[in-house]
Amino acid sequence: MPAMSKTSAHPLAEALRARLGAADVLTEPARIAPYMTEQRGQFPGQGRLVARPADTDEVAATVTLCRQHGATVVAQSGNTGTVGGGSPRHGDEVVLSLERMQRIRSLDADDGLLIAEAGCTLADLQEAAAAAQRFFPLSLASEAQCRIGGNLATNAGGLNVLRYGNARNLTLGLEVVLADGRVWSDLRGLRKDNSGYDLRDLFIGSEGTLGIITAAALRLLPPPRSRRVALLALPRLEPALALVRTAQAESGDAVVGAELMSAEALGMGQRLDDTPENPLPGSPWYLLLELATADPRADLDEALAAALEPAEAAGDLADALLAPTEAAAERLWRLRTAIPDGQKRAGASIKHDISVRPGYIAAFVPEALAAVTELDPAVRPCIFGHVGDGNLHFNLSQPEHAPPEAFQARAGTFHRAVHDVVRRFGGSVAAEHGVGQLKRDEVARCADPVGLELMHRIKHALDPENLLNPGKGAAAAHAASAAPPGSGAPS
Amino acid sequence: MPAMSKTSAHPLAEALRARLGAADVLTEPARIAPYMTEQRGQFPGQGRLVARPADTDEVAATVTLCRQHGATVVAQSGNTGTVGGGSPRHGDEVVLSLERMQRIRSLDADDGLLIAEAGCTLADLQEAAAAAQRFFPLSLASEAQCRIGGNLATNAGGLNVLRYGNARNLTLGLEVVLADGRVWSDLRGLRKDNSGYDLRDLFIGSEGTLGIITAAALRLLPPPRSRRVALLALPRLEPALALVRTAQAESGDAVVGAELMSAEALGMGQRLDDTPENPLPGSPWYLLLELATADPRADLDEALAAALEPAEAAGDLADALLAPTEAAAERLWRLRTAIPDGQKRAGASIKHDISVRPGYIAAFVPEALAAVTELDPAVRPCIFGHVGDGNLHFNLSQPEHAPPEAFQARAGTFHRAVHDVVRRFGGSVAAEHGVGQLKRDEVARCADPVGLELMHRIKHALDPENLLNPGKGAAAAHAASAAPPGSGAPS
Known part of the structure; x- marks a missing residue:
């Protein structure tokens, strides 16, 4: 593999400049710095080259030139990921940024079909849909910055999964640049196609290791015409799931969000100045329930009352409040969305993005709490998440008045303790954020080895030279788990 | 490869008997005959051995013994497929019947989770769900005979796809016996898991060519509490999709079925004695619209009226009728479900299971009609299907009073003519029935060669010896399309 010099005169940079134009092949340290690490700075990368192709042909050309020059390729779109999946690791990795591919290729409101390039931000797509009286339901905290290519590469979840599914469920087709520089394209917008293996769902969630998603055909829905947001205070955790399920049935599947929060997590959000006070303390x-429907005749209040009254009568609901206006609904939501930033104010944190069968959540939480308090009784759990999907952010904040570094240094110990409980409940240690670099070793430890080996075979079949995002994701986890101790995991 | 003798004394049969018991290894011609061909008799197979394992371990042992004896394996469950995917082709193919694996391993109504073995009939699963006050939405004409293993291997569609999706969308996880006899199992019932490539969706729809599905974790939903069925008479095809989309929006996505029928197709159904008369002739x-919801307060009649009134005012709706009782609803549905059997009474038929973007249906139909009437002006088209999904059964019946064999002999010519129009519209020639043997050559001709080549690589990665259902499906289509003319496609 040719060594890449620190100047911009190395052969790959020259070749890329000849193809993409000089302005979109970056090598200056100050200009490439933002692409080298993810937002939390946890995975500082050592790459020296960023290519910003303008279209699919240029993506294909970039991949081909990288292969010819012995460089590997890390696709990056919004760079808002949390697991280090989009950061380069070594100097011979080229960051292929999709940020210039921002075209909406077509939007057909009647057909509910949006074809957009990978660099469109999620917010851009939501707005384009709304302008056509349609609705694109994917919704994440980072929606102003994240881009649809990354959303698809990680099969992003977010706040509406309960009703509308993950990014996967909203996608009808993809355009993908393969490791050999060819393009596989299915942007036909078909709703049904059983003419072969499901390549679409294989690329979705593969974290840039099987191909680079350059465009997608996405489903648009009728926009909701009514919406209700309610905050429920629960005397205990056990009835939470049944409440969600009853509200789903009573409303004809109109529950779009169901966010569980521990009192401690809600309290973390209160550390921010702009967070409203908890109207139901104690x-x-x-x-937090949100119901929404396109049906103009639906009575969501009645549905909610029908779901809550039996719980109230059984002592499973301490109190509940409904937001009477849109602004009040936003204030209730802010109780939930403030938690991640609020947690930052509480010092160092160790996070877990886990899922178990929804019915196991109530049994999982006390066991996982016991495991972490056994390690440190002063640890401050900050538990919140998507209870209807069985997906919790089982986060931990450092003990008060303790040094953050000491807590952070124990991350691996806490990860293993929580994930061991996840394993006992047959859960996943990477529910919605992906594997990337952060979860690779824990996935290697916790996931089914037969499945990992199959993923490794598929990776080898589609990217035999390990050109695309090497060392990331589950296929790399297989390599890590299969390597003999001390040999160093292959990248 | 050891030749298999015609007697039951060949070594593989003996080895299988030692493992499965003599009663479930069949070699007598009269006993194996029902497994050798599909229901229409189009793909008479030459297999000589049927193994009926009782559990997953026995499936794994059967696969291993077949491999050791140089035999290939065709998985079969209900044998109701229409494309020859479950029929053996050669004498060295062993039919592995999953019909004895009929256990429901668990059913959790609160969690909406049913874990069932591959040999359960779809009707059994529907009934088990109903007994637990839950609903399993997959619904097909053959539901009393078809088994969930085959439904998943073919990603079955059916009558409710518009609202609930294909078999794929109702599946949370699988247990699969691999080509090397290992078992990959994910029956954890997780709603969210981004810890690796989407193996589940790769196996679903792979027609037994990548692994043998032995069990599945399936989603159960709240049962509908109200239901409305309406028949609409349309002066022209163009407004059909907009009517469906408006009904979806007005009802809060309660349209579970939207079946388009040409007058000719509806007339075919009238050939059966028990079909009700068309109440809206001319x-x-x-x-045919069916709306259903679990919301006890929903007013489906109002939603339907709101959807139909603008169409009526615009002259896009000639007339409409609502079924006032369950029995009346069944009679309206019978107008649609009678079509396939009615078409049999009209002599030989040539069928196409195609999809295009839903918005292209109205333009596709006249072009496809022109293509077939150019070949034979006396051909009788019988067009019906799932218009909201863009999936039509574009069927043709022979000219009246003509010899059936002469029409059947032209099947390839008609297939190519219809599929050429499908290609022009960017559609699929195998929308919901799979590829099997029937569609292999047309998929080879019409599908994207890059995609076929990727499928072939995946097949080779997961089944390098081509042990599982050789010669079927899209990966085999690649082999067929890649073979030089006259060389014979590899099996």
């Missing part, structure tokens, strides 16, 4: 658990 | 197109 309960150990809270549930 | 229109060229009909739409």
